[in-house]
Amino acid sequence: MNTAKILVTGLPRTGTTSVCIAALHLGVKTAHTAYTREALGQAQLLADTPVFCDYKNLVSLYPSSKLLHLSRPFELWLPSIKRLMTAMQNNLLSQRGGFNDTIKRCYLSVFPEFDKHFDSDNFWFDCYQRHQQQVYQFAQQHQLPLLDVTIDQADIGSQLAAYIGNGKAGTVAVPHVNIGGKVTAWKWISHPLKVESTRAGKADKDTLLYSEPFANT
Template identity: 50%
Template sequence: MNEKYFVLGLPRTGTTSLCVASLDIGLKTAHTAYTQNTIKNAQLIADTPVFNDYEKLYQLFPNAQFIYLEREMSLWLPSIRRLLTRMLPNLIERGGGFNETLKRCFFSTFPELNADKIEDDDYLITCYYSHKVKVTEFLNKTGANNLFVNLANPESNKLLAEFMNVPQINIPHLNKKGKVTAWNEIRHPLKVESTRIGKVDKDALLYNFNK
């Protein structure tokens, strides 16, 4: 398989579940990508930096296909609130905490993020739909092959199988009840690590992947 898929859904829309299913259909898969090697070699990549840097990734991989994951707002809001609350100390820590690519992506998608904004439904809803509008405009402009799908839809397995041209795909329900570590626990020969033994490339997306 030579396909390249980028998953555009925001965190807490089922990205981990789709990544695990991707492994099961034979794709080298990364949930987050912070090195040139990961971006080059993984056939399906989700989360950071994809949900923010999709335009640059499209320039690097113009034949790539895009999967936008949707989720009901009543389910996404409490889930993203728990995640952002947990992440905030490491996001705002200067010179430490999370790597700079992750910080840049989150603060671009969730501008001026702070504890008060995390508790503001209107702020989070605006972030969700602003991201969706930008993604939709990008896909319409480029004509890139894409699928919008909600994994809670009973037809989602069928829609994804058709889009990815495989006989079947089964999406597990992972990271339930606020859990966010399911991907770390996965052991699979096709799993592509996001970092190089914990180290990241400062400008991974500036690499010429076609040389």
């Protein structure tokens, strides 16, 4: 089990897939979404679901973790998250089937009752700001390393290489993927350091995956 984790706390549509691809090229075992204990244990860098919701619990389980926060200008993030949530809405809200328990819990925790406030830009702004502030406060409170970057900044490749590159100097290319409404780039990535999110397509039960020793801190 890898106990020193890099937890990507950026919300969906902030560049999590791009960072995960860069991490693979830096020699880092990476999971973009993790729905089993094996995936959580094997990966050094974890992003997207459940990390953006459960980073506090993951730090409790892996206290040597450091945080990598992805920001994005709100005016660019807003139409992107709305497209994603439009596509996901039926499966998120389904009482029978739809997404696995972890996906539903994470999205509905960070975007509570989003279907009732979908057309309110203020709702999405509040969700974005609240999440960012909570990450900052948690890192400060627990004295955790925190790197905050945007996917478009000029020096992101060198910053990522220094922060997650396992001692590698220099820079790494950070591809721009999942542009527009596309969200499946990670699915088509083939790399020996890629950690599968599920076990033969199956996720652990959420009640098992997130019971103790995950702590609500």
